Amino acid sequence: MRTVYVIALLTLSVAPRARCADTEFDRYIWQTPRTSDPARASAPMIDELRSEIQKVLDAGPLAPLRAVYADLLQDPYFLYWQPGRIITTLSAAYPHLTPGQQAAVRRYVRAELDDPRRAPWCAKGFLPPDQGARRELHTFNQPLGWDRYWGMWGRHKPVMGSFYGLWLYADRTGDWDAIKADYPDIVRLYQARRDQCDIYGTMGAPIAMARIARHMGDDATAKSAEQDAHAALELGKDIVKVEDRAKRYWKERYEPRQRRLVYNGWIVLDLCPEVGRFVHDQVKDDVLARHADALRRYPLFWLREVPYWSRWTGDEGLGIPTELMGMIVPVERWVADAPPARLASYTKSAPICLGDCYWIEMLINAIESTGNTQWVDLKDAPTVDAQLGDFEAQADVGTVEPPGSATFDKSTGQYRITSAGANIWGAHDDFHFVYRKSAGDVVLLTADIAWVGQGKNAHRKAGCMIRQSLDPDSPYADIMIHGDGLISLQYRESKGGQTKEIKSETKAPAAIRLERRGDTFTAFVAPKKDGKPGEFHSVGSIKLALGEPAYAGLAVSSHEPKDQETAVFTRVAVESLGKGK
Numbered sequence: 001m002r003t004v005y006v007i008a009l010l011t012l013s014v015a016p017r018a019r020c021a022d023t024e025f026d027r028y029i030w031q032t033p034r035t036s037d038p039a040r041a042s043a044p045m046i047d048e049l050r051s052e053i054q055k056v057l058d059a060g061p062l063a064p065l066r067a068v069y070a071d072l073l074q075d076p077y078f079l080y081w082q083p084g085r086i087i088t089t090l091s092a093a094y095p096h097l098t099p100g101q102q103a104a105v106r107r108y109v110r111a112e113l114d115d116p117r118r119a120p121w122c123a124k125g126f127l128p129p130d131q132g133a134r135r136e137l138h139t140f141n142q143p144l145g146w147d148r149y150w151g152m153w154g155r156h157k158p159v160m161g162s163f164y165g166l167w168l169y170a171d172r173t174g175d176w177d178a179i180k181a182d183y184p185d186i187v188r189l190y191q192a193r194r195d196q197c198d199i200y201g202t203m204g205a206p207i208a209m210a211r212i213a214r215h216m217g218d219d220a221t222a223k224s225a226e227q228d229a230h231a232a233l234e235l236g237k238d239i240v241k242v243e244d245r246a247k248r249y250w251k252e253r254y255e256p257r258q259r260r261l262v263y264n265g266w267i268v269l270d271l272c273p274e275v276g277r278f279v280h281d282q283v284k285d286d287v288l289a290r291h292a293d294a295l296r297r298y299p300l301f302w303l304r305e306v307p308y309w310s311r312w313t314g315d316e317g318l319g320i321p322t323e324l325m326g327m328i329v330p331v332e333r334w335v336a337d338a339p340p341a342r343l344a345s346y347t348k349s350a351p352i353c354l355g356d357c358y359w360i361e362m363l364i365n366a367i368e369s370t371g372n373t374q375w376v377d378l379k380d381a382p383t384v385d386a387q388l389g390d391f392e393a394q395a396d397v398g399t400v401e402p403p404g405s406a407t408f409d410k411s412t413g414q415y416r417i418t419s420a421g422a423n424i425w426g427a428h429d430d431f432h433f434v435y436r437k438s439a440g441d442v443v444l445l446t447a448d449i450a451w452v453g454q455g456k457n458a459h460r461k462a463g464c465m466i467r468q469s470l471d472p473d474s475p476y477a478d479i480m481i482h483g484d485g486l487i488s489l490q491y492r493e494s495k496g497g498q499t500k501e502i503k504s505e506t507k508a509p510a511a512i513r514l515e516r517r518g519d520t521f522t523a524f525v526a527p528k529k530d531g532k533p534g535e536f537h538s539v540g541s542i543k544l545a546l547g548e549p550a551y552a553g554l555a556v557s558s559h560e561p562k563d564q565e566t567a568v569f570t571r572v573a574v575e576s577l578g579k580g581k
Helices: 026-030 040-059 085-096 099-114 146-152 164-173 176-181 183-196 204-215 219-236 239-249 273-282 284-297 323-334 340-348 357-368 384-388
Strands: 005-007 031-036 372-377 393-397 405-409 414-421 431-438 441-451 461-467 476-482 487-492 499-503 510-517 520-529 537-543 550-557 560-578
Touching: 026 031, 026 204, 026 219, 026 273, 031 273, 040 085, 040 099, 040 340, 040 357, 085 099, 085 164, 085 357, 099 164, 099 176, 164 176, 164 204, 176 183, 176 204, 183 204, 183 219, 204 219, 204 273, 219 239, 219 273, 273 284, 273 323, 284 323, 323 340, 323 357, 340 357, 405 431, 414 550, 431 461, 441 461, 441 550, 461 510, 476 510, 476 520, 487 520, 487 537, 499 537, 550 560
Parallel strands: none
Antiparallel strands: 005 560, 031 372, 393 431, 405 414, 414 431, 414 560, 431 550, 441 510, 441 560, 461 476, 461 550, 476 487, 487 499, 510 520, 520 537
16 A cells, blocks of 8 residues: 655745844845856866866765975974865866766765765764875875875864855855755754854855755754854954964964964955855955065965975975965955956966866866856845745756746745756756655656747647656656657656657647656646646656656756747646655
């Protein structure tokens, strides 16, 4: 006997989320930059970005970087040991990657989050120094001296500079499912380390936590994190107090022996755009005075391992790692308003290692500075359940430019989905998808699909779909209504295989239905009479072995690579039928 779960979308109700009263800090907590249309001149930089990201994807999990430019082997220095640090870099790069790379990034990040040794909340607080692909580009690639580094310096350093990357990943990829699965661990990490959010480079953490918690409907955590963000930004008005906090983490850097030969830009290391905007508005002059000193002392900071005399990685050293770049470039972009040409000039250098996060993020800043950047208000955006009704998330699958979008109107039960995309066909799909993860048998039913406007292509498509993954070449089954009224069951039997179809003799207007029972997928159609659907009859059935979970939802493709079409789905219902026999 099966238990049937039916969700009635017309009765869905979502209470408004609690928030702190509007303050002077709201624009930093609830607004985020969106960049579109990078200049054509940035194409070589995008190619280089894709090349560097592909190296990371090919290498798999990365070890920390051992960077030693001093004369004593017992004075080691390590970078990128913070768990989750690479997630920020991959998320920032995501909009500029190919569809195949985007799919690989989602797999990569999920693997990082699923690994208890590498997740941001891992027990040890650092990546395993002797596990993962070596980052070094030279033959001496052993983690020699890690225990000494960690015992003397590393364990005192803040790790919350990379926490912002968790929100950035979900926001840029739409993969909120990954965050949802680990949400309890994310909250525990934040609560355990929230006292570190007291320098500009870590103040993005409470901002990220507030946004993630609000999206998850966790009002208490969202309100608490927002209050933490207010407190942090209030502290941030006084740069002297912020630097006093930094001295707790980098005590040795402020001692007279090192101070003269190290730039103490630690307060802005890992600066996120929102806090950069705050610094620009509140303490610009103080920060730019320090920034000017850094540029005066290290005008060639952007050169790979630039041979300045320093004590950065140990006594009597020659060379500075890209940590200096991580202090200078975000300030250039968000505080100093550096012109695109200046940021582009820094890209003439090269990364010092595989997965050089600061160098790659410099490249991204240079690319995005050429585009149109707008600050988007997030504070009134609906949470995922309010926005997407019975579905969990939305995403562009394949190449969709301009990006697709979807909204749910709880008062009418209507989903409005807009998308470009070449097609859902062949060996590769391009469409916008509103979906939920599904295990076992499932029925997707929509009583009505209406196109907005006349449309450009007779074979634009809108319908119900169940697919193995968000990869553009994933196996799937769907039932689609074309712009000219054609209705068909489409399916791809294997990853990268060709799409096949079974055409229905019934044409729209009609209601459509897609069922999965074990490995059998059946499409149904009910012709409409006087605006009401009649009895359902089968279009056809196919056998398709999909693993669990699969992705079930609503899909739209314009059948035109650059032109968008909009379809409105009404009276959508999802029935979970448990496990098939």
